[in-house]
Amino acid sequence: xxxxxxxAAQRLQQAAMALFVERGYAxxxxxxxxxxxGLTKRSFFNHFPDKxxxxxxxxxxxxxxxxxxxxxxxxxxxxxxxxxxxLTRSGVELAQYSEFAQARRELIASxxxxxxxxxxKMASLAAAISEALGRRGxxxxxxxxxxxxxxxxxxxxxxxxxxxxxxxxxxxxxxxxADLRQAVAATAALTTARGIS
Amino acid sequence: xxxxxxxAAQRLQQAAMALFVERGYAxxxxxxxxxxxGLTKRSFFNHFPDKxxxxxxxxxxxxxxxxxxxxxxxxxxxxxxxxxxxLTRSGVELAQYSEFAQARRELIASxxxxxxxxxxKMASLAAAISEALGRRGxxxxxxxxxxxxxxxxxxxxxxxxxxxxxxxxxxxxxxxxADLRQAVAATAALTTARGIS
Numbered sequence: 001x002x003x004x005x006x007x008a009a010q011r012l013q014q015a016a017m018a019l020f021v022e023r024g025y026a027x028x029x030x031x032x033x034x035x036x037x038g039l040t041k042r043s044f045f046n047h048f049p050d051k052x053x054x055x056x057x058x059x060x061x062x063x064x065x066x067x068x069x070x071x072x073x074x075x076x077x078x079x080x081x082x083x084x085x086x087l088t089r090s091g092v093e094l095a096q097y098s099e100f101a102q103a104r105r106e107l108i109a110s111x112x113x114x115x116x117x118x119x120x121k122m123a124s125l126a127a128a129i130s131e132a133l134g135r136r137g138x139x140x141x142x143x144x145x146x147x148x149x150x151x152x153x154x155x156x157x158x159x160x161x162x163x164x165x166x167x168x169x170x171x172x173x174x175x176x177x178a179d180l181r182q183a184v185a186a187t188a189a190l191t192t193a194r195g196i197s
Numbered sequence: 198x199x200x201x202x203x204x205a206a207q208r209l210q211q212a213a214m215a216l217f218v219e220r221g222y223a224x225x226x227x228x229x230x231x232x233x234x235g236l237t238k239r240s241f242f243n244h245f246p247d248k249x250x251x252x253x254x255x256x257x258x259x260x261x262x263x264x265x266x267x268x269x270x271x272x273x274x275x276x277x278x279x280x281x282x283x284l285t286r287s288g289v290e291l292a293q294y295s296e297f298a299q300a301r302r303e304l305i306a307s308x309x310x311x312x313x314x315x316x317x318k319m320a321s322l323a324a325a326i327s328e329a330l331g332r333r334g335x336x337x338x339x340x341x342x343x344x345x346x347x348x349x350x351x352x353x354x355x356x357x358x359x360x361x362x363x364x365x366x367x368x369x370x371x372x373x374x375a376d377l378r379q380a381v382a383a384t385a386a387l388t389t390a391r392g393i394s
Contacts, residue, residue, distance in 0.1 A: 078383035119316040141353065145373065146380055148349040156342045176342065177384060183343055184378045186275035 009047040009057075011037040016054040017100045025051075025107050025114065052117060055104055058094060059121040063128055065090035070132040079138045083129050083150035088173045091158055095169060101162045126151050153177050206244040206254075208234040213251040214297045222248075222304050222311065249314060252301055255291060256318040260325055262287035267329040276335045280326050280347035285370045288355055292366060298359045323348055350374050 015037035019028035030051055034044045048054055069086035077085065095101075108114045126147045133143035156179070157172035212234035216225035227248055231241045245251055266283035274282065292298075305311040323344045330340035353376070354369035 078380070080380045081384045084384065115320070116313060116317060119320055120313060123312070123316055141357070142376065142380075144356075145349060145353045145376060148352075149346065149377060149380065152342060152345040152349065155345075156338065159341075160338070177381070179339065179342060180346060181381045181384075183275070183277045183339075183346065184374070184381050187278045187281065187374060187378075 008037075008039055008043055012039060012044055012047055013054055013057070013100075016051070017103055020055075020107050021103050025111055052114065055107065055114065056117060056121055059118075059125075062090055062094050063121075063125050065093055066125065067128060067132060070129065070136075073136075075136070079133050079136065079142065079146045080150055082136065083133065083146055084153055084173060084177065086129075087150060087154040088157070088170050091154065091161075091169050091173075095161070095165075101165070105159075105162055122151060122155075149180070153180055205234075205236055205240055209236060209241055209244055210251055210254070210297075213248070214300055217252075217304050218300050222308055249311065252304065252311065253314060253318055256315075256322075259287055259291050260318075260322050262290055263322065264325060264329060267326065267333075270333075272333070276330050276333065276339065276343045277347055279333065280330065280343055281350055281370060281374065283326075284347060284351040285354070285367050288351065288358075288366050288370075292358070292362075298362070302356075302359055319348060319352075346377070350377055 012033060016028065016033045019033055019036060022028075028051070030044050031041050033051070033054075034041045037044075048057065066086045069089050070082060073082040073086060108118050126144075129147035129150060130140075130143040133146055134140060138146065153173060153176045156176040157169060160172045160176070161167055161169050209230060213225065213230045216230055216233060219225075225248070227241050228238050230248070230251075231238045234241075245254065263283045266286050267279060270279040270283060305315050323341075326344035326347060327337075327340040330343055331337060335343065350370060350373045353373040354366060357369045357373070358364055358366050
């Protein structure tokens, strides 16, 4: 019978992040992480398939939350607002647990392997949002475009929030949306001036 | 002394695409590709580091072209217009050579490995565009946001063009930009109605 290990996943995650920051992601081993958490390697592998997943377990919870939020979004919301709203609310939920957001961002930036993993997770999230918008009756083309733009808006706001954790994520999302609106409005003025559109 | 092999890269690419479509990407070997092109395996590896790169050699040329276009863009252009314009002009240039665009898209969709490679190439392109916008005096945050949005607009238009190769890529880009503008305008109306912005 397995021993009862209170908060094992959380303890392993904290130990891993501390070791990654202290010694570098590549250098910290699973044995050391388990040891630092007062647990065994076997216990580590009960909670994470590999060392890398310690950094991405939040992304899985995040995608699940975004899907829930999108399924519950009112029918009257336009697609971009529904997607950005779902991302923001899920981000706020996740933010409570993400004491390591800044360290995580730096670790990912330091490793090509981790950057690839992050890209794949974001592409999976974009595909899931696009499918959910499809279920709301949005065409595949608009759903893909909207999902990508919503993720761009959200990642901009999330990055602003990592820089300034005291700020409100919803406010930062509205600011990123306003910045996008301004960027797009500038091109509108230009194409009109050219007589293209 | 190496034999003179006219259009070797192009012949290898055509042979590879034909074999990938006929037998599947995973099944076609480099030896078969070289054989079909009337060349040797050694000749293949003189032109491509591996089988996968046959599908991505265009992406390297594309990024180089986008960088050239951005460096030459007028100072008066706003960032999004400069980025979308550079992508579109480079896309038109590349389109002349891309007789395999549709087959390529299907092959990439069929393989997780190829999808990852495509994600990495797009992230590299986004980072390069963002840096080029930085050299135009755009802040890092706006440059990242703008580069992502420009790529979303362009990939939407490019996908439309693969569906309908007779259409004009510049017109499709303008349509994708107009769709983005409409999506963003809808959220603007909503946030104003809510009194958020």
